[in-house]
Amino acid sequence: MIIDGHQHFWKYNPVRDSWIDDSMQVIRRNFLPEDVLPHYQTNSIDGCIAVQADQSLEETDFLLGLAKTYSFIKGVVGWVDLCDNSVEESLAHYSTFNAFKGVRHILQAEHQDFMLSASFLHGIGKLEKYGLTYDILVFPNQLQAAKKLVKKFPNQFFVLDHLGKPYIKDGRILNWKKDLQELAQLPNVSCKVSGLVTEANWEKWTPDVFEPYLDVVFEAFGCDRLLFGSDWPVSNLAANFNEVLSIVKNYTATLTENERSKIMANNAIKFYKL
Template sequence: MTIDSHQHFWKYEPVKHSWIDDSMSVIRRDFLPQDLKKVYQENQVDGCVAVQADQTLEETNFLLDLAKENDFIKGVVGWADLRADNIDSVLEKYSTNKNLKGWRHVVQGEADHNFLLRPDFLRGISKLEKYDHAYDILVFPHQLGSVLEFVKKFPNQRFVIDHIAKPYIKDGFYDGWATLMKEIGKHKNVYCKLSGMITEADYKTWTAEQLQPYMHLTLEAFGSERLMFGSDWPVCLVAGNYGQVKSIVSHFISTLSSQDQNMIMGANAREFYNL
C-alpha cells in the first residue's frame, strides 16, 4: 500500500494564503479531495495524510471534515496553539476524533530561531504523548540546532522532520545541514519525510541527480525504517508534477530490498501516524 505522508488541501483565499507568491501562481486556486483522488488513481497511491497549511483550528476542522467524507484521507496533522494556557482541553477535545493523528506549527515562519525551545511551546509538546499524537517539525536548516536540543527533551514523543528540513538545494549548500541531520537521526523517535525537495531546488532547472546527495544523507541518517515518501501536493506543482515527485523517491530507493521500499512508500507512515 502506497501512502503519501504529506499533502495539503485548501480553498484559496489571497490574504490567508499570502505565502503563495507570484513565483507560485500556478497553485493560486482551490485544491480539494476530488482533485487529488484523480492524481492518486493515475499514480497508484492508496491514501494520504492531510497536513495543515493555515494556523487556525478552523482549518484543522476543515481537514477533519474532509477525512470523514473521503476514505483515502487516512489521517490529519492539524494545528492548535500549543503555547495556549488551555491546550490540555483543546487536545482532549480532538483526541476523540480518530482521524486526528498529530500536530504541526509553521516554525519555519517564526523569526525566533529558538522558537521550539520556548517554555510555553515545550509545555504544549509535553502533553502530546498522553494522547498518542505525533508532531511534524517544519523548519529551515538554520533552525536545526534548536531541533536537536528539542528532540532530546522528549525521547518518547514521535517526531517527523518535514521536507528533509528544506536544505538550500538551489544554492548547493549541504555540509551544515548534513552534519545536524546526522546528529538528529541518532534519536530513534525522529523520522523524516522524503518530500518537498524539488521546490527547494530551482523550479525550472532542477534535476533528480541534484537531489541524490540529500536523499543519500537522509537514508544514512534515518535508515529505511524511519523515512517516508511525501509529495507536498499541491505545492510541488510549482516545480513539477506528481508523477515526477513520486518517481524521484521510487527510483532512488529501487536498489533497496522490497521490504525497505514498502516501508518508505507506505508502511512507515502507517505505523508512525497509526493509520
C-alpha cells in the same frame, strides 16, 4: 501499497494565504480531494496524510471534515495553539476524532528560539498523553534547535518535514548534513522524503541534483524512519505529481521490496497509527 505521508488541501483565500506570492501563481487556487484523486488513482496510491497549511482551528476542522467525507484521507496533522494555557482541552477535544493523528506548527516562520520557549515546550509535553505525533517544519539553521527540542521529549514521536529543507538550489550541503546527522541520532525522530523539488531550481532541476541529499538522509535515518510524501499541491511549483513520485521510486529502486514498502507505506502506517 503507497501512502502519501504529506499533502495539503485548501480553499484559496488571498488574505489568509498571503504566503502564496506572485511567483506561485500555479497554486493560487482551490486544491481539494477531487483534485488529487486522479493522481492517486493513476499511481495506485491508497491513502494520504493531510497536513495543515494554516495556523487556525478552522483549518483543523476543515481537514477533519474532509477526512470524514473522503476515506482515502487516512489521517490529519492539524494545528492547535500549543502555547495556549488551554492546550490540553484542545488536544482532548480533537483526539476524539479518529483521523486526528498529530500536530504541526509552522516553525520555519518563527524565531529559532520559539520552539524552546517554555509555553511551546509545555504544549509539546501534552502530546504524548493523547498519542499524537509532531511534524517539525524548519529551515536548516533551525535544526540544532530542533535537536534540543526532540531531546527534551524522548518518548514523543517527531517527524522532520521535507528533509529539513536543504539548500538544494544553491548546492549547499555540509552544515545541513552535519546538523541532520546529529538530529537523526535521536531514535524518536523520523524524516519525510518530501519537499525536494521546491528546494531546487524550479525551472531547471534534474533528478541527479537530489541524490547527494537523499544519500545523506537514507544513511542517517535508515529505511525504518523514512516516509514518502508528495507535498502536493505545493510541489506543483516545480514538478507534476508523477515526477515527484518518480524521484523517490527511482532512488529506492535498488532497495529490497521490504525496504521500499516501509518507505512508501508501512512507516507512515506505523508512525501515524493508521
